[in-house]
Amino acid sequence: MNEIAVGNKTTDNIRTVSDAKRDFYQHHTRPINSVYRRVVEELLVEMHLLSVNVDFKSDPIYYLGVVTSFERLMQGYRPEQDKESIFNALCRAVGEDPERNRAQAGSLLNLAKNKSPQELVAWLSEPTPLENYHDIIEPIKAIASNPHFKYSRLFAIGLYTLLEESDPEILKDVSKRNEILESIATQLHLPGEKMNKDLELYRSNLEKMEQLLSVIEDVLQAGRKQKNQPKPEPETAE
Template identity: 55%
Template sequence: MDKVRTVSDTKRDFYTHHTRPINSIYRRFIEELLVEMHLLSVNVDFRYDPIFALGVVTSFERFIQGYQPEKDKDSIFSALCHSVGGNAEQYQQEAQSLLTQVQGMSILEFMEILKVASSRMPGDGILSEIFQAIAQNAQFKYSRLFTVGLYTLVVKIAPNLVENKEQRNQIFDLISEVFHLSSEKIEKDLELYRSNLDKMEQLLAVTEDMLEAERKKQRKAIQQTQITDSYINLTNDHQDDSTNS
């Protein structure tokens, strides 16, 4: 029997592929995402799908915004995917493909695709095929990242609608019914996701204010040094003139 990979194995693999230090502000998020992806990857019922991929890509992009150095972001994401046996390019391509699929789609059309998946009638298009495969999988393994992926699709289709909690719940109640999921669990995960986004944005704003204050302090110190140097030069020039005369 193959040995089940541990969290330590996955973390070791991650830091083998991304060898640079992780920016301290983002370290907790990255490690939590890594653990979440690991636990799913070793679950016998878990099956990778493009909606999950969209959830991973969206979570990473939203919570990693502002990361410095910027060039490390691709390396971190690649290491995340590789450490759980995935491929970063596949995640990104399939996530983008899903967003392209719903471009220009109305929320009513989206809900109709869901209803068709629930009825087991033949569907049309990649999104319909994905929905049907999930709806007909009695062992489907739910994850928070799957819900983030669905939420991202809904935001893409109707960005203003998702701010209305009643209408948002109506859509996700249908989703939970079609996929045989707990509506309470979905709502709780969505609220946590949105709340964490708000907290991250606040943290980044505070951090930026602190960095700007430090930059101003440094500029002031440089200006003061330049003034002092100019004064010293003028004094030396004056002393030289006095000596020469």
């Protein structure tokens, strides 16, 4: 049997991307809207590759990154009712519980609402017990103390979302944003430069999706306008 290196170790019988895709379409049987197919497939591949990495351990910040990426990049998806099924299939295809993901992401987001960015950074580096947040404390505590912590783009997006919830204005100021992100990277021993690049790409992708949705809406409006125009009466021969 062939062995495959994952992370810093070697293992066999590892699940492949094809396995994850097959599982996804077993859970979500409807076709994916073509405009969003690449978004879904790239997110699935990213989640899968993390799930099979020996150094990766999911946590509430990662869950928030997954939820946020999905919700923002899937804006405008039609049919709307399929979005929940797609999200659930993404999680289950990589062995995750979609309800737990959303619940822990939501808890973390609620916590950020009541903290300034500085308080948030301090809490993330040394999480203190808080009522109603017991399920997210230990996983976050383990991040800074884990010498083999597996950083990911989705983790960075989770952090970015927390800052956005804490103080949306701070993200509009590039110098302040970079300062707070650098502080987080230092406190949690994260690759700061890579995190900044990942977040730049994330913001760029959001802008592109907004532009695409705007173009689609313009086309739809033009189509509706043309459809509603009265048809000219046919000329009658004398």
